[in-house]
Amino acid sequence: MDFTDTQDEAAFRQTAKQWIEANAPVHLAEPLTQSGFGSTRTGDLDPIAEAKRWQKTKADAGWACIQWPEAYGGRGASPIEQVIWNQEEGIYSKLTGTFIIGQGMCAPTLMAYASEDQKRHYLPKLASGEEIWCQLFSEPQGGSDLAGLRTRAEKDGDQWVINGQKIWTSGAHYSDYGILITRTDPEVAKHRGLTMFFLDMRSEGVEIRPIKQANGDSGFNEVFFTDVRIPDSQRLGGIGEGWKVALTTLMNERLAIGGGISTGFPEIKALVDTLPLASGQAIDDPAVRSKLADWYAKSAGLKNTGARAMSALSKGEIPGPENSIGKLVAGGMMQDIAKFALDLQGLGGLVTDPEIARSQAQLQAMLMRSPAVRIEGGTDQILRNIIAERVLGLPEDMRADKGLAFNQIPTSESK
Amino acid sequence: MNFDFSSEHRMIQEQVQRFLSDQSPLSVHRAVMEGEQLQASSVWKGMAEMGLQGTAIPEAYGGVGAGYLPLCLVAQELGAALAPVPFSSSVYLASEAIGLYGSDAQKENWLPKLANGELIGTFAVAENLAEITESHVSTAVKDGALNGTKLVVPHGLVADIAVVLASSADGLCLVVAPLDGVARKPVDVIDPTLAAATLDFENTPVEMLGAQGKGWSQFETVLHRAAVLFAFEQIGGASRALDMAVDYAKDRFAFGRPIGSFQALKHMMADMYVALKLAESNAYYAAWALENNAPDLHLAAATARVSATQASQLCARDNIQVHGGMGFTWAYDCHLFYRRANYLSVALGGLNRWEDRLIEALPGAAA
Numbered sequence: 088m089d090f091t092d093t094q095d096e097a098a099f100r101q102t103a104k105q106w107i108e109a110n111a112p113v114h115l116a117e118p119l120t121q122s123g124f125g126s127t128r129t130g131d132l133d134p135i136a137e138a139k140r141w142q143k144t145k146a147d148a149g150w151a152c153i154q155w156p157e158a159y160g161g162r163g164a165s166p167i168e169q170v171i172w173n174q175e176e177g178i179y180s181k182l183t184g185t186f187i188i189g190q191g192m193c194a195p196t197l198m199a200y201a202s203e204d205q206k207r208h209y210l211p212k213l214a215s216g217e218e219i220w221c222q223l224f225s226e227p228q229g230g231s232d233l234a235g236l237r238t239r240a241e242k243d244g245d246q247w248v249i250n251g252q253k254i255w256t257s258g259a260h261y262s263d264y265g266i267l268i269t270r271t272d273p274e275v276a277k278h279r280g281l282t283m284f285f286l287d288m289r290s291e292g293v294e295i296r297p298i299k300q301a302n303g304d305s306g307f308n309e310v311f312f313t314d315v316r317i318p319d320s321q322r323l324g325g326i327g328e329g330w331k332v333a334l335t336t337l338m339n340e341r342l343a344i345g346g347g348i349s350t351g352f353p354e355i356k357a358l359v360d361t362l363p364l365a366s367g368q369a370i371d372d373p374a375v376r377s378k379l380a381d382w383y384a385k386s387a388g389l390k391n392t393g394a395r396a397m398s399a400l401s402k403g404e405i406p407g408p409e410n411s412i413g414k415l416v417a418g419g420m421m422q423d424i425a426k427f428a429l430d431l432q433g434l435g436g437l438v439t440d441p442e443i444a445r446s447q448a449q450l451q452a453m454l455m456r457s458p459a460v461r462i463e464g465g466t467d468q469i470l471r472n473i474i475a476e477r478v479l480g481l482p483e484d485m486r487a488d489k490g491l492a493f494n495q496i497p498t499s500e501s502k
Numbered sequence: 503m504n505f506d507f508s509s510e511h512r513m514i515q516e517q518v519q520r521f522l523s524d525q526s527p528l529s530v531h532r533a534v535m536e537g538e539q540l541q542a543s544s545v546w547k548g549m550a551e552m553g554l555q556g557t558a559i560p561e562a563y564g565g566v567g568a569g570y571l572p573l574c575l576v577a578q579e580l581g582a583a584l585a586p587v588p589f590s591s592s593v594y595l596a597s598e599a600i601g602l603y604g605s606d607a608q609k610e611n612w613l614p615k616l617a618n619g620e621l622i623g624t625f626a627v628a629e630n631l632a633e634i635t636e637s638h639v640s641t642a643v644k645d646g647a648l649n650g651t652k653l654v655v656p657h658g659l660v661a662d663i664a665v666v667l668a669s670s671a672d673g674l675c676l677v678v679a680p681l682d683g684v685a686r687k688p689v690d691v692i693d694p695t696l697a698a699a700t701l702d703f704e705n706t707p708v709e710m711l712g713a714q715g716k717g718w719s720q721f722e723t724v725l726h727r728a729a730v731l732f733a734f735e736q737i738g739g740a741s742r743a744l745d746m747a748v749d750y751a752k753d754r755f756a757f758g759r760p761i762g763s764f765q766a767l768k769h770m771m772a773d774m775y776v777a778l779k780l781a782e783s784n785a786y787y788a789a790w791a792l793e794n795n796a797p798d799l800h801l802a803a804a805t806a807r808v809s810a811t812q813a814s815q816l817c818a819r820d821n822i823q824v825h826g827g828m829g830f831t832w833a834y835d836c837h838l839f840y841r842r843a844n845y846l847s848v849a850l851g852g853l854n855r856w857e858d859r860l861i862e863a864l865p866g867a868a869a
């Protein structure tokens with residue numbers, strides 16, 4: 088066991104640090120530091136354009152998606168080097184949020200199921216941020232019960248014709264491509280009739296409508312498909328094997344969302360260090376200290392759990408369902424922290440104007456964004472099910488749709 | 503960087519696990535709990551034959567000199583087995599204190615016998631029903647003689663020597679007290695396998711450990727280091743309690759289905775797993791910090807301690823809930839884990855104290 092850098096690691100860290108010092112967009116450091124959770128602030132500049140610029144700068148120097156093979160736009164770095172890079176990239180990593188879904192979820196799926204030509208064609212531009220990908224999974228009738236999806240794909244020669252609707256698709260409005268899961272056979276059990284594709288988001292028949300979120304932002308969309316044509320060569324995995332392919336994406340999703348996740352600890356610590364209460368300074372209040380210690384222990388636990396996962400990865404072990412804990416712990420924790428901060432500040436805790444409430448406004452933003460963390464990429468309940476069933480080996484839930492063909496399953500319309 | 507124990511250390515852990523499952527099954531724990539013996543002395547002897555008490559004691563003082571990493575894994579197995587031996591008091595506390603603050607002569611005198619299990623040590627702190635504080639230590643040493651009462655001394659009934667927190671003319675100090683002539687009374691506690699005693703010191707001749715007046719900071723240092731090892735005992739016990747719950751939930755049927763298929767229970771056990779996993783990871787980091795005397799050892803130890811206490815109390819408690827009425831019987835083993843978890847949670851001061859220590863150790867915190 089060794090939590091310090093080896094000589095090689097120290098050298099790698101030095102190289103990364105020097106490159107970052109010489110090339111990072113220092114003019115964005117200040118607004119990025121003020122970014123509330125779930126948003127990227129870049130002052131007067133367009134956040135997507137700035138994100139793309141930083142990503143391209145990194146890619147040109149071989150610092151984008153460093154764990155990927157060179158042929159796909161990476162530098163073949165080890166998992167530990169990835170950890171080091173993340174530590175050194177620091178505040179600028181807030182600029183990479185735009186690419187998380189594409190690089191963290193779509194890319195591993197492509198790596199596992201696309202042809203060699205396709206990988207060499209699509210992955211480098213995904214790494215460099217020149218092309219953004221989205222994930223077209225959830226549908227109006229259900230996200231947890233993903234395998235109950237209804238978007239149809241029907242074969243026509245060597246093409247597929249897509250009709251249906253996706254929802255909650257993050258970033259669809261600025262994405263170039265998407266991975267899309269569809270139903271190709273409604274007459275077999277729900278998990279068995281699915282097939283995965285990828286498509287150009289500018290294909291004819293794709294219509295994207297932004298959805299305004301509860302926190303006022305518009306990060307996700309509805310996406311409608313009307314007779315959209317996808318060549319069979321853009322199928323990922325076998326016909327009817329879409330569920331297996333989706334699991335690759337979802338496991339990586341939980342790693343990507345849960346891995347370097349924020350927990351809200353630095354924000355609450357900064358607040359209580361300076362906040363006065365009726366009883367004195369907040370940091371001297373026993374109730375505050377008790378909560379703060381609990382949150383520190385949780386965030387340290389997540390960080391150290393992540394480090395152990397990286398060690399396992401570098402020994403060739405495959406990340407398993409135990410990685411579901413990251414998002415589960417962090418989501419609830421952020422919501423608790425934001426609520427606690429609100430309580431401590433009273434009415435001042437309502438102020439969202441960053442000009443008045445500088446660092447505090449981050450906690451206000453967290454209050455409004457954190458409910459989503461407990462839903463996106465698998466709800467808290469679904470994650471607990473996964474831990475219970477796949478880690479602890481407890482029996483599956485009783486299911487009312489077991490053994491039924493998809494088109495025989497009861498729905499809210501049929502009840 | 504490598505965030506896992508080496509295969510060599512894992513092998514030691516497996517050996518200890520095999521030994522304990524053979525020699526210290528829960529029936530042995532029960533025999534001690536029900537008063538048949540004060541401690542499992544054959545288990546203690548067997549451990550000594552394996553050199554376990556001396557794992558981290560330097561070879562120069564009769565130990566194995568293998569460091570703290572294997573000792574952490576030994577602790578984890580002891581916690582899982584609920585072994586009724588005075589290991590934590592003797593090894594993590596008494597031997598540690600003497601190793602840290604004893605003179606060469608004291609180390610030569612005490613450590614080899616502690617390392618080979620010939621002597622049992624303990625750590626005597628509490629004096630009344632409240633947690634000890636710096637300004638309320640009434641056991642006092644004067645002219646080399648100790649007077650006063652220590653209320654709940656774990657393993658006090660079987661220990662040969664005690665490291666005692668006492669006051670002196672120059673402030674607090676740690677002293678080593680041989681217990682031959684000291685009056686001891688058994689005291690009933692939640693975990694009856696502790697062989698807990700009240701010790702009455704009456705002009706007991708003692709040796710000073712290190713400088714007088716440094717007692718409180720010495721005490722804090724010993725506690726922080728021991729906290730790492732206690733954390734491993736705690737996660738060992740928590741993990742076994744979770745396993746018990748999961749096994750039971752797969753077997754037991756209600757409403758025509760295994761109770762483990764009810765989400766209320768699945769989610770409860772998922773939460774136990776999450777708490778355990780966080781505690782394990784924090785304990786790993788603290789093990790490394792202890793072995794390397796890292797600058798953030800106090801923060802790492804307090805963090806490990808807070809997480810381990812949370813996980814251990816949660817798993818022990820909800821294991822009972824999963825078992826229903828069966829979980830509340832004397833005959834079933836759930837309460838053994840519940841009792842031990844609650845002892846371990848306060849052994850070095852309760853959760854509140856450790857939350858406070860964690861905040862004190864955070865960089866940049868106002869004192």
Ligand SMILES: Cc1cc2nc3c(=O)[nH]c(=O)nc-3n(C[C@H](O)[C@H](O)[C@H](O)COP(=O)(O)OP(=O)(O)OC[C@H]3O[C@@H](n4cnc5c(N)ncnc54)[C@H](O)[C@@H]3O)c2cc1C
Binds near residue numbers: 255
């Ligand atoms: C900010 C945000 C971004 C998102 N981005 C994307 C994206 O880019 N691409 C994409 O495909 N999707 C995306 N999603 C969708 C997300 O994956 C789904 O919202 C999520 O999986 C839940 O599905 P649902 O909304 O249909 O809720 P439902 O599945 O209807 O869940 C409603 C409630 O029922 C509970 N529930 C459901 N099933 C069970 C069960 N078996 N046991 C216990 N409780 C259960 C849930 O936990 C929840 O509390 C995003 C969502 C959010 C909030």
